[in-house]
Amino acid sequence: MTAMSDEELLRYNRHIMMPELDITGQQRLRDAHALVMGLGGLGSPVALYLAAAGLGQLTLVDFDAVDLSNLQRQIAHGTHDIGTLKVTSAKASIEEINPLINVNEISTDLDEAALTSLISDIDVVVDGTDNFKTRLMVNDACVNTRTALVSGAAIKLEGQIMAYDPTLEDGPCYRCLYGDASDGDFNCAENGVLATVVGVVGTIMATEAIKMITGLGKNLAGFLLVFDAASMEFRKLRLPRNPDCRACGSRSD
Numbered sequence: 001m002t003a004m005s006d007e008e009l010l011r012y013n014r015h016i017m018m019p020e021l022d023i024t025g026q027q028r029l030r031d032a033h034a035l036v037m038g039l040g041g042l043g044s045p046v047a048l049y050l051a052a053a054g055l056g057q058l059t060l061v062d063f064d065a066v067d068l069s070n071l072q073r074q075i076a077h078g079t080h081d082i083g084t085l086k087v088t089s090a091k092a093s094i095e096e097i098n099p100l101i102n103v104n105e106i107s108t109d110l111d112e113a114a115l116t117s118l119i120s121d122i123d124v125v126v127d128g129t130d131n132f133k134t135r136l137m138v139n140d141a142c143v144n145t146r147t148a149l150v151s152g153a154a155i156k157l158e159g160q161i162m163a164y165d166p167t168l169e170d171g172p173c174y175r176c177l178y179g180d181a182s183d184g185d186f187n188c189a190e191n192g193v194l195a196t197v198v199g200v201v202g203t204i205m206a207t208e209a210i211k212m213i214t215g216l217g218k219n220l221a222g223f224l225l226v227f228d229a230a231s232m233e234f235r236k237l238r239l240p241r242n243p244d245c246r247a248c249g250s251r252s253d
């Protein structure tokens with residue numbers, strides 16, 4: 001670990017002054033590499049907060065361009081970004097907040113093999129994509145490579161977050177919860193979502209990623225956090241590992 005510059009010490013002062021995080025935690029963040037899947041409603045606060053917090057290297061994955069209907073909630077993009085690739089627009093926003101962060105852009109559709117090779121040197125994957133097929137593929141690649149994963153979703157006034165921690169002996173994965181999810185998708189394109197709900201969920205996802213990298217607190221692995229903005233309630237449900245799970249279970253098919 002190299003020492004922090006005066007600029008870094010000042011920029012991250014409010015982190016460093018927390019004894020739970022300290023300079024060691026800040027250095028862990030600086031030396032970490034996170035993959036952000038999807039730069040939409042969830043991925044926007046994830047990427048912006050990880051960058052502001054000083055997470056040293058971010059790889060952004062999204063093949064979409066910014067559309068007018070995104071701007072109600074996707075805060076990494078502005079009106080002048082319409083038509084621009086989301087990864088390019090998000091990278092510009094990140095550099096405005098924190099030019100010390102290294103940002104890689106990937107705007108191709110990844111299959112599981114490409115994703116698996118991409119995450120070989122990633123410390124944590126934060127998945128804010130909007131469909132089960134991609135989320136399950138990301139999960140399986142993380143389980144196979146034993147890479148930490150934070151996965152979130154939001155629809156209307158509700159959100160949910162879970163984490164997969166490869167250091168946990170019998171921690172569940174995303175597929176333990178959803179199986180093969182062949183019963184179709186629920187996404188915000190069909191159902192709508194309140195702007196601030198993706199902000200809450202994305203900010204929690206970024207918090208979990210920071211905790212997994214720094215060892216701060218106790219991460220969400222083993223639980224599903226459900227957020228309901230209508231009643232303003234959070235519920236934390238214990239999530240058992242499914243022994244028959246195709247990704248992390250003992251079954252070999």
Ligand SMILES: [Zn+2]
Nearest residue numbers: 173176245248
């Ligand atoms: Zn599983």
